[in-house]
Amino acid sequence: MFLSSPHIYSQILYVIAAFSFPIHLFGGYCILFKTPKAMRSVKWTLFIMHFWASLFDLSISFFGQPFICTPVLAGFPLGLWSWLEVDTGIVMFLGFTTAFLMPISVIKTFENRYYILFADRTVWRYFRYPFFVLNYILSISSGLTTYFMIPEQSYARSVIFERNPDLLQFDFPESPILVLAIDNTFNKYRQFALIAIFISEIMIFVLLIRWNTNNAMKDMKISPSTLRLQKNFMRALNYQIAIPIILLCIPSVAGITIPTLIQDHQAFNNFVYVVVSFHGVLSTFIMVYLQKPYRDVVLKMFGVDVTSNIRVAHSVDRITGSVLF
Structure with missing residues (x-):
């Protein structure tokens, strides 16, 4: 298959980078300059x-x-x-570091919602910074561990080429194959453990936000308009994160299982990376579509009148103030 060729694979990724880079810039522009004042507490997260997410995409495609x-x-x-x-x-x-710092930023976004809405006067305010420092240490140390465990190359290369002689066709003098591990078992278990930890942390904050929101609604601690905006924001955030995660997980799982069942597994593995390189673009599209302030920017670019909608949004902002965002 043509995707087995390093040259064709590289050219496809360059095309994807050229397509995705301006989209990433536009998403950043919307967040930095078109985020309303009512959303100021969530702007930087x-x-x-x-x-x-954008850097992860570009690290693959460019x-x-x-x-x-x-x-x-x-x-x-x-x-x-x-x-x-x-x-x-x-x-x-x-x-490796970019791949693992990306989910920490997702955790930080949900933690920010939980902290501002419900936990700014609880004991959590003392533990949140050590919590993220530990996450950063886990992420960076994972890449460092793999780096420092790279085996001696002359021996490692002889072993893998003996076991997999087909790999010799991809070993070029200008870009020799680097063997990261002769036995990948330890790296797989470590990565699976980190993924499980990060997903668990995301789910914990999602459940905490939902549980506290329901309690606040029962105790009438949140006005109906604020509650409605909170639910809309969280629904948009959930979609923005969940759909790209599915885009990452399905190809990743397929990349582990399917190659054992097909002959041209190199082409399939390259295809997985091509699909994964769209992760940040899809996340940006979902963010712009679901978050109304950014969606209005796009509509105005195409000449759609959003003045009436903006008046309504400003009226709601005056009612809710900075409680929600």
């Missing part, structure tokens, strides 16, 4: 989440372009870092 030589944990970069002759191990570390 949204931007940080958008930044890491900066790194990882060509992972399945079924082993080995490969080489094809993107900008390769042209700049950055050490392949460093490129790997940057890729």
